[in-house]
Amino acid sequence: MAEKTISEIAKLCADCGTCQSACPVYQAELTEPNSPRGKVNLAKALADGRLAPNPRNRSLLYQCLVCGGCEHACPQGVEFNAMMIEQRNRTSGGRSIPWLKKAALFLYQGFILRRVLWLPRLLARTPLKRRLSLPAFQNADLKMIAGGDREKEYDVLLFPGCVFTYFYPHKTVEIKALLEGLGLSVLYPEGLQCCGFPYLSQGWGEKFAKLKDKNEAVFRRFRFRQIVVPCSTGVLAFRKYYDLPGTEILELSEFLYKHCPQAAVDPSWAERLPGPFTYHDPCHNLKSLKLRKEARHFLERFGDRFRDDDSGLCCGFGGIFKVGFPAVSKKILNKKAAKLDELGVSAVVTSCPGCYLQLKENLDVPVYFFSDIFKRQVKSEK
Ligand code: SF4
Numbered sequence: 001m002a003e004k005t006i007s008e009i010a011k012l013c014a015d016c017g018t019c020q021s022a023c024p025v026y027q028a029e030l031t032e033p034n035s036p037r038g039k040v041n042l043a044k045a046l047a048d049g050r051l052a053p054n055p056r057n058r059s060l061l062y063q064c065l066v067c068g069g070c071e072h073a074c075p076q077g078v079e080f081n082a083m084m085i086e087q088r089n090r091t092s093g094g095r096s097i098p099w100l101k102k103a104a105l106f107l108y109q110g111f112i113l114r115r116v117l118w119l120p121r122l123l124a125r126t127p128l129k130r131r132l133s134l135p136a137f138q139n140a141d142l143k144m145i146a147g148g149d150r151e152k153e154y155d156v157l158l159f160p161g162c163v164f165t166y167f168y169p170h171k172t173v174e175i176k177a178l179l180e181g182l183g184l185s186v187l188y189p190e191g192l193q194c195c196g197f198p199y200l201s202q203g204w205g206e207k208f209a210k211l212k213d214k215n216e217a218v219f220r221r222f223r224f225r226q227i228v229v230p231c232s233t234g235v236l237a238f239r240k241y242y243d244l245p246g247t248e249i250l251e252l253s254e255f256l257y258k259h260c261p262q263a264a265v266d267p268s269w270a271e272r273l274p275g276p277f278t279y280h281d282p283c284h285n286l287k288s289l290k291l292r293k294e295a296r297h298f299l300e301r302f303g304d305r306f307r308d309d310d311s312g313l314c315c316g317f318g319g320i321f322k323v324g325f326p327a328v329s330k331k332i333l334n335k336k337a338a339k340l341d342e343l344g345v346s347a348v349v350t351s352c353p354g355c356y357l358q359l360k361e362n363l364d365v366p367v368y369f370f371s372d373i374f375k376r377q378v379k380s381e382k
């Protein structure tokens with residue numbers, strides 16, 4: 001850990017329990033070991049050597065989405081995510097990650113990145129589809145839009161992340177077109193890998209470091225002003241764990257709010273819906289990057305077609321969390337679904353590829369990505 005040790009972070013905890021109401025896992029399970037406070041005490045005991053790692057406490061260590069909810073709520077400023085990631089790396093180092101989670105990581109970032117798509121496509125037709133959270137695959141040839149000119153300075157580098165590269169590649173095509181329609185020069189270079197956060201958050205620092213090195217090598221080949229990532233988890237990874245001095249890294253809604261606030265939404269998109277829609281705040285947007293007003297700046301232009309959900313409820317995906325703890329994930333998702341029923345909405349918009357996958361594959365209402373609400377091919381001032 002670069003700045004503080006686990007013990008230094010943990011000793012800030014005042015045992016107040018404020019974090020419990022913000023924790024989707026605690027709210028699903030209602031046991032103290034599953035609370036953020038319980039995990040702070042566990043991480044501290046493991047770090048101090050008062051407790052030796054065993055299957056029970058390893059499992060507890062992984063019963064956390066690293067969603068940032070507790071960190072956001074904590075009055076003491078306990079840096080929970082950094083502590084959890086460090087403790088998982090110490091306790092596990094990737095070796096003790098359960099086989100199913102490893103299989104999912106392998107599928108998401110290993111096989112898939114090497115273009116061996118037949119295996120996940122095959123598995124997506126089996127009962128393992130749900131267990132591994134595999135979506136229906138969409139076809140889009142990203143080679144058609146990939147590439148870059150080393151002599152040119154681009155406005156933005158688009159980093160779509162692995163879900164929008166391999167599961168929903170048409171979203172990468174659409175987001176690039178949206179940004180270009182706003183008058184921006186957009187670089188989508190070949191050779192980008194997953195940001196690596198799924199490995200890092202699971203305690204597999206070595207794998208993360210390899211992906212980081214490969215991405216940084218691609219970044220160094222080109223000139224661009226900003227990196228735009230339609231995924232707040234990727235933004236967190238780049239800001240906190242990459243070496244990108246002087247580069248502005250922005251999540252998509254944050255970028256549009258800051259640099260293209262006049263970007264026009266498409267009223268006909270909402271008119272085609274059977275009723276009002278809402279927005280699902282991804283945990284890392286709301287709780288880690290503190291992005292709330294950015295998406296709403298655009299969503300509120302739809303008037304009363306937009307019904308705000310200010311619950312901040314998690315969708316239960318958490319990347320690999322869902323694979324490891326499907327029952328807990330389901331309870332968390334059910335709460336979200338109940339909230340959507342209560343709001344009486346007929347569609348959901350979100351701005352995280354992971355939430356998009358989770359909601360799209362599991363809800364009965366249509367799910368859209370944030371970029372879908374904008375007019376296509378409309379030139380506006382940057
Ligand atoms: S809110 Fe912060 S200080 Fe209070 S119990 Fe949770 S981690 Fe500890």
Ligand code: SF4
Pocket residue numbers: 022023024025026035036039063064065066067068069070071080
């Ligand atoms: S990061 Fe999220 S899931 Fe993990 S303990 Fe904190 S609030 Fe709970």
